[in-house]
Amino acid sequence: MTQRAYLLGRPVAHSLSPTLHNAAFTALHIDAWYTALDVAVDELPRVVDGLRAQDCLGANVTAPHKQAVMAYLDAVDDAALALGAVNTIVNTSGRLSGGNTDAAGLARWMQLSGIDPSGQPAVVLGAGGAARSAIWALADLGATSVTVLNRTVERAEHVVTSLRNRLRSVDLMWGALEEAAEPARRPWCLVVNATSLGHHGAAPTVHPSWYSPDSVAIELAYNPPETGFMVAAREAGARAENGLGMLLHQAALAFERWTGRVPPMDVYEAAVTRAALSTTRTDA
Numbered sequence: 001m002t003q004r005a006y007l008l009g010r011p012v013a014h015s016l017s018p019t020l021h022n023a024a025f026t027a028l029h030i031d032a033w034y035t036a037l038d039v040a041v042d043e044l045p046r047v048v049d050g051l052r053a054q055d056c057l058g059a060n061v062t063a064p065h066k067q068a069v070m071a072y073l074d075a076v077d078d079a080a081l082a083l084g085a086v087n088t089i090v091n092t093s094g095r096l097s098g099g100n101t102d103a104a105g106l107a108r109w110m111q112l113s114g115i116d117p118s119g120q121p122a123v124v125l126g127a128g129g130a131a132r133s134a135i136w137a138l139a140d141l142g143a144t145s146v147t148v149l150n151r152t153v154e155r156a157e158h159v160v161t162s163l164r165n166r167l168r169s170v171d172l173m174w175g176a177l178e179e180a181a182e183p184a185r186r187p188w189c190l191v192v193n194a195t196s197l198g199h200h201g202a203a204p205t206v207h208p209s210w211y212s213p214d215s216v217a218i219e220l221a222y223n224p225p226e227t228g229f230m231v232a233a234r235e236a237g238a239r240a241e242n243g244l245g246m247l248l249h250q251a252a253l254a255f256e257r258w259t260g261r262v263p264p265m266d267v268y269e270a271a272v273t274r275a276a277l278s279t280t281r282t283d284a
């Protein structure tokens with residue numbers, strides 16, 4: 001029996017996830033197939049219930065359902081509850097458990113890429129879902145503090161206050177995104193751009209004094225692969241990376257939860273390269 005896994009979202013036509021997971025199923029000779037389902041809000045309960053089928057491994061969840069889906073699951077793990085978003089559902093004999101692999105995927109990619117914020121202060125620009133995952137990953141990797149700067153300051157404050165009780169090892173602060181345009185007292189170890197500006201061909205203004213040659217600037221968007229945020233950071237002497245590593249590793253962690261197997265990352269990378277060559281894709 002061919003097993004099934006799904007992406008639930010709207011829109012989903014642009015997603016790289018089917019390309020990634022189907023390439024890994026094929027490479028590992030697993031008889032399974034991943035399909036993106038365009039699901040309207042009012043269809044969500046019925047579609048989620050369908051995941052309990054015997055042949056279903058589970059699903060990924062993307063916008064706009066990451067929060068709403070929690071109500072239809074049998075269990076939700078701590079990370080997903082704290083982040084307020086489920087991106088992975090596992091079906092175990094009809095019981096559905098939800099989790100979030102975004103923060104763990106970012107942390108794993110950072111570790112494999114030699115990016116170590118332990119004992120250092122870091123900055124996250126933005127206060128949406130990706131910012132929450134970045135804060136969680138930085139705390140997990142031992143950053144001493146994370147300063148969250150956002151266009152809507154109240155949202156930055158809300159993110160910090162809602163995560164503070166869960167992340168006691170890290171000092172969490174908030175402020176306005178414009179603060180990034182001001183000279184820094186000293187360069188930061190790590191600056192993460194979790195605003196959606198990069199995805200739209202724009203960039204937050206970050207003063208060059210925020211960077212030194214030891215700094216790393218991580219753009220969470222990956223399409224386009226090079227953003228204004230990355231270019232400016234490099235010009236100021238920092239190492240700059242995009243969000244492709246996070247995308248691939250959050251996908252790998254979901255795959256591992258469904259199959260108990262580790263997907264070959266070179267197969268994922270080749271699939272992304274093929275997809276980039278054949279079309280202009282935009283999101284996970």
Ligand SMILES: NC(=O)c1ccc[n+]([C@@H]2O[C@H](COP(=O)([O-])OP(=O)(O)OC[C@H]3O[C@@H](n4cnc5c(N)ncnc54)[C@H](OP(=O)(O)O)[C@@H]3O)[C@@H](O)[C@H]2O)c1
Pocket residue numbers: 102125126127128129130131150151152153155177194195196197198199220221222243244246247248250283284
């Ligand atoms: N690599 C990956 O696997 C991965 C995964 C998830 C997301 N991402 C990327 O992460 C980014 C954020 O995604 P998200 O899901 O967190 O989105 P989101 O929840 O919609 O949050 C968007 C953030 O961008 C800010 N923003 C939007 N327009 C802005 C503008 N004109 N000027 C300044 N700030 C602006 C928002 O500020 P306000 O609060 O003031 O509106 C908010 O902080 C996107 O580029 C997305 O592609 C990557």
